[in-house]
Amino acid sequence: MAEVLAAADLGVLLGALRARGYRVVGPRVAAGVIQYAELDDAGDLPHGWTDEQAPGRYRLARRDDDAYFGYAVGPHSWKRELLPPRVRLWQASRDGLAVEEEETDYQPTAFVGVRPCELAAIAIQDRVFLDGRFADRDYAARRADVFLVAVECGSPSSLCFCSSLGTGPGATDGFDLALTELHAGEHRFLVRSGSSAGNAVLADLPTRPAARADLETAEQVVEAAARAQAGRFAAEDVHDLLLRNLESPHWDAVAERCLSCGNCTLVCPTCFCTHVEDTSSLDGETAARDRVWDTCFSLRYAEMHGGNTRPTTRARYRQWLTHKLATWEDQFGTSGCVGCGRCIAWCPAAIDIRAEVAAIRQEDAHAHA
Amino acid sequence: MTRKPTLAVWKFSSCDGCQLSLLDCEDELLAVAGAVEIAYFLEASSAVARGPYDLSLVEGSITTPHDAERIHQVRRVSKTLVSIGACATTGGIQALRSAHRLGDLVSAVYARPEYISTLRTSTAIADHVPVDFELQGCPIAKAQLLEVVGALLAGRRANVPTYSVCVECKRAGVPCVLVSRGLPCLGPATQAGCGALCPSYGRGCFGCFGPKEQASDVEAPSLASAFGR
Numbered sequence: 001m002a003e004v005l006a007a008a009d010l011g012v013l014l015g016a017l018r019a020r021g022y023r024v025v026g027p028r029v030a031a032g033v034i035q036y037a038e039l040d041d042a043g044d045l046p047h048g049w050t051d052e053q054a055p056g057r058y059r060l061a062r063r064d065d066d067a068y069f070g071y072a073v074g075p076h077s078w079k080r081e082l083l084p085p086r087v088r089l090w091q092a093s094r095d096g097l098a099v100e101e102e103e104t105d106y107q108p109t110a111f112v113g114v115r116p117c118e119l120a121a122i123a124i125q126d127r128v129f130l131d132g133r134f135a136d137r138d139y140a141a142r143r144a145d146v147f148l149v150a151v152e153c154g155s156p157s158s159l160c161f162c163s164s165l166g167t168g169p170g171a172t173d174g175f176d177l178a179l180t181e182l183h184a185g186e187h188r189f190l191v192r193s194g195s196s197a198g199n200a201v202l203a204d205l206p207t208r209p210a211a212r213a214d215l216e217t218a219e220q221v222v223e224a225a226a227r228a229q230a231g232r233f234a235a236e237d238v239h240d241l242l243l244r245n246l247e248s249p250h251w252d253a254v255a256e257r258c259l260s261c262g263n264c265t266l267v268c269p270t271c272f273c274t275h276v277e278d279t280s281s282l283d284g285e286t287a288a289r290d291r292v293w294d295t296c297f298s299l300r301y302a303e304m305h306g307g308n309t310r311p312t313t314r315a316r317y318r319q320w321l322t323h324k325l326a327t328w329e330d331q332f333g334t335s336g337c338v339g340c341g342r343c344i345a346w347c348p349a350a351i352d353i354r355a356e357v358a359a360i361r362q363e364d365a366h367a368h369a
Numbered sequence: 370m371t372r373k374p375t376l377a378v379w380k381f382s383s384c385d386g387c388q389l390s391l392l393d394c395e396d397e398l399l400a401v402a403g404a405v406e407i408a409y410f411l412e413a414s415s416a417v418a419r420g421p422y423d424l425s426l427v428e429g430s431i432t433t434p435h436d437a438e439r440i441h442q443v444r445r446v447s448k449t450l451v452s453i454g455a456c457a458t459t460g461g462i463q464a465l466r467s468a469h470r471l472g473d474l475v476s477a478v479y480a481r482p483e484y485i486s487t488l489r490t491s492t493a494i495a496d497h498v499p500v501d502f503e504l505q506g507c508p509i510a511k512a513q514l515l516e517v518v519g520a521l522l523a524g525r526r527a528n529v530p531t532y533s534v535c536v537e538c539k540r541a542g543v544p545c546v547l548v549s550r551g552l553p554c555l556g557p558a559t560q561a562g563c564g565a566l567c568p569s570y571g572r573g574c575f576g577c578f579g580p581k582e583q584a585s586d587v588e589a590p591s592l593a594s595a596f597g598r
């Protein structure tokens with residue numbers, strides 16, 4: 001069942017979410033980029049803005065229409081919400097040697113403007129943090145009351161390659177509501193529900209049933225977005241390709257450019273590496289343990305008793321690329337990459353993982369010719 | 370109650386900015402004073418307790434023959450010695466002299482060069498005596514100073530990461546000024562610690578926290594290629 005919401009009524013959706021007790025977080029223009037932040041009303045959305053992206057470069061630009069979601073993705077991802085940069089795990093006091101776990105009583109949050117690749121990224125982190133024997137208490141608590149408003153992609157950037165990985169540009173599942181922004185004729189949104197919570201919110205909105213023309217237009221938007229990024233990445237053989245080229249001289253070539261700064265991992269919506277930081281008060285009365293974002297590009301991350309397993313940039317870059325695109329599959333059953341392009345845009349050295357894979361593929365073909 | 374550990378703060382060739390970070394601790398200063406006996410800190414008080422000291426914080430670089438002798442005395446009376454700030458950990462801005470002929474510089478700067486007794490180089494404390502911990506920064510971050518003191522008192526490893534400023538920048542959610550505005554930023558090669566102060570105010574990092582871990586492996590052309598892209 002699909003409905004149509006007039007663009008002018010987008011604020012009603014945000015209001016309906018707020019009325020149900022959700023904190024509403026979504027895209028807004030701040031400090032020259034589209035960030036995720038709390039939204040007061042639809043006026044906070046980046047309408048009329050788009051992003052122009054290239055390796056190592058991101059700029060906002062004006063659109064010639066007033067699209068609300070006419071951009072690709074910004075530097076933030078939803079992991080800021082679900083796996084925040086710093087989380088207190090517990091604190092202890094000497095007084096009676098009490099150890100307290102932190103409260104995990106979080107306000108329900110609605111994520112507005114979740115891209116299909118980001119739905120895929122959330123699904124990947126769900127698998128990492130919720131499945132298996134050890135569910136993560138904090139992640140589970142934050143994730144439990146999240147309402148996902150997906151928005152299908154109409155304006156992919158030059159760095160997007162979701163269509164090669166099957167994670168976008170259309171949204172098929174994993175959302176509560178999915179919107180498609182339509183411009184042809186009246187400015188409106190096609191709205192589909194993907195859950196009972198979605199049904200309930202949809203029932204609050206001043207929508208009309210979608211006509212065939214609405215559905216067709218929405219399909220065209222998504223198809224055009226897929227066409228625009230066709231052939232940007234060959235995903236099929238990448239697992240075996242990388243793993244049989246672990247000693248490729250190309251890793252040395254990338255290491256000459258890579259700054260080991262960690263930006264790629266920190267912007268990646270699926271990267272989850274953290275370390276725990278123990279602190280104590282000066283008087284020695286209290287101690288605490290925080291979980292903090294880390295990166296496999298930091299030297300300490302691979303430090304263990306007896307030595308460091310990744311002492312060079314070559315080793316660390318190889319870890320990043322092979323984990324994302326190959327061993328992640330062995331570990332979690334999917335690729336660790338959803339094709340959002342963030343690691344390419346936000347790499348100061350303009351390193352493009354697609355180009356690095358292509359270079360290794362070419363070398364491999366040469367070696368096996 | 371057991372005796373409180375004693376703290377001494379020493380100054381060599383420097384601007385005093387790092388020592389002042391300790392005074393600048395305001396809210397935490399009482400906690401510091403509660404945890405240690407500040408036994409030697411001329412910047413804060415003229416009262417001097419005799420050594421030895423449990424913890425010595427050393428600011429400044431070694432630039433004169435007298436400095437080079439005095440640092441050995443400081444080491445002798447200090448159980449743990451932490452050098453603080455760019456001068457103490459690298460030789461500081463005054464190390465620029467190493468690239469010039471000393472005589473030329475002295476006569477260019479001073480009216481009576483014959484009064485000047487100085488070494489040809491300005492060097493880090495660790496070049497002269499064993500140092501237990503080096504805290505980078507120009508000036509150091511007071512939060513890191515408190516962390517180092519707290520960690521030493523508790524006998525644990527201090528949380529002073531050696532990775533890039535970018536890690537803190539991303540944690541803070543600051544949009545990268547290099548990528549989004551084309552500003553030159555040394556964050557990728559600079560050690561974290563300031564909390565990405567400059568990018569938070571929309572400016573590029575100029576590297577005041579000094580080189581990050583393995584910074585010599587960062588290829589300058591690769592970083593420079595990012596500026597103005």
Ligand code: SF4
Binds near residue numbers: 324
């Ligand atoms: S590896 Fe890069 S393109 Fe893939 S999901 Fe992570 S940030 Fe996006």
Ligand code: SF4
Binds near residue numbers: 257261
């Ligand atoms: S690939 Fe780019 S973003 Fe990642 S660590 Fe290297 S230089 Fe930094």
Ligand code: SF4
Binds near residue numbers: 263534539545554555
């Ligand atoms: S602004 Fe500077 S410190 Fe921050 S991520 Fe960009 S390059 Fe790194």
Ligand code: SF4
Binds near residue numbers: 534568
């Ligand atoms: S961002 Fe760079 S220049 Fe600015 S305070 Fe931090 S280390 Fe110093």
